[in-house]
Amino acid sequence: MRLEAVSKRYGRGGWVLREVHAEVPPGATVAFTGGNGSGKSTLLRILAGVSRPTGGAVTGRPPVVGYVPDRFAPEGRLSARSYLTHMGRVRGLGTGAADARARRLLDRLALVGGADAQLRTLSKGNAQKVALAQALLVPPGLLVLDEPWSGLDTSAHGVLAEIMAEVAEAGGAVAFTDHREAVTRAHASVAYAVEGGRVRPAEPPAPRAPVAEAVFAHPDDGRVPEPVDWAALPGVRAASGDAAGTRVRVERPHADALLRTALDHGWSVAALSRDPAPPAGTPTPKTGGRA
Ligand SMILES: Nc1ncnc2c1ncn2[C@@H]1O[C@H](COP(=O)(O)OP(=O)(O)OP(=O)(O)O)[C@@H](O)[C@H]1O
Structure with missing residues (x-):
């Protein structure tokens, strides 16, 4: 997947992204790092296809995209399991398959309160686990994660890293943001720095060791x-x-x-x-x- 000269402004506001060139190839884990307000979330929304660029082109987006936004605050009395089963059906799974997949993912992520917890009662971290499960209901060709570690507890950190590695090893692409250099180095195979709406290749992470x-x-x-x-x-x-x-x-x-x-x-x-x-x-x- 490729971004070519992508620019973005909201309404008549200033340019949030300017002439961005970036590649997110299959099997790669691509980090976008930068300070607050630099345009990272905007860039990830464009990658995920939930926001349109004002200018430029996005090509080669895989058909199945999993997107975890930086904030996911679900409302309603629906349980996590029912919500995910519903979302699985929207994504083309049968009810049984959607329910089984939802339960497996929530088990793996150790949702506190269990799969039957109501969405409106979930803490930030647990809501984020539901958002992550939703993104994985159908194995994604592109997994987009906006600040995925913030709010997750330590045991979920490990599961998240494992899931990212699995998607990439299966030939999917992963794009994520994080502020921490150590996290970028540990998890990214490619890194870009975002600053004032401009994106440039960052110092490449060290080659992956055995x-x-x-x-x-x-x-x-x-x-x-x-x-x-x-x-x-x-x-x-x-x-x-x-x-x-x-x-x-x-x-x-x-x-x-x-x-x-x-x-x-x-x-x-x-x-x-x-x-x-x-x-x-x-x-x-x-x-x-x-x-
Ligand atoms: N829906 C929107 N409407 C208008 N302006 C927006 C909108 N979303 C983002 N912006 C503006 O675009 C700029 C970049 O925001 P963005 O959320 O992409 O940055 P970020 O790098 O993800 O920041 P953070 O690390 O704080 O989450 C900011 O100035 C922000 O105010």
Whole structure:
């Protein structure tokens, strides 16, 4: 997907984006970084197709787009599960398939209050989990995430990183914004800087190193380890919890530092692999169908 000389102004206001050139290729994870008001959200809305550029062209947008806006404040008595099932049907799934997919996603994201929580009762972070689930009901060819880490709890950070990696590994493109350099470096394969409505390629993130995978568990002596924001540590690609413990994929040059951090926080190393298999359950993006 490509933006060519894209410009945007709202009504008769000043130019928010000027002559933007950017590429979001299949399999890439593209970060747009910049200060408040620089135009990042406007750019992501144009990428997602929910806002039209005033000038220029957008080409090659995949047919299935998942979009998570920076703010999602749903109203209403509908439960998260019913809402997602409805949205799944709007996206062309049968009721059974939509419901099953909704429940699996809400389980994976650990929606507090469960799938039957009413939308209007959700906290910011839990509403964001519903927005993310909605974007993934049909595996997207393009996943657009506006400040996706803000508001999410630590365990969801890991799941989000894992989901982004899965979409890219399945050949989809991911575009996201974040203010933090470390997050951009850990998760992006391509980066652009947005400043005053101009967009330029940022210093390319370090080439992707081979990964190792560690599983951290509670020690046998009954001590409770301190929480760690695994996804924010240097080189961490994904972190998630399962029956064995917390599973963290990290670029190999950062593996020793990760182990030190885990041990310093009272975690026990339950397993370590220098050559792990790709993540299970990698979805295949649809190349046709409704967006
Ligand atoms: N719907 C709108 N109508 C008018 N002006 C808007 C609208 N949306 C955004 N703007 C203006 O466009 C500019 C860029 O806003 P945008 O939200 O794209 O920036 P941002 O980089 O995402 O900011 P932040 O990091 O604070 O979310 C701002 O000056 C903002 O006031």
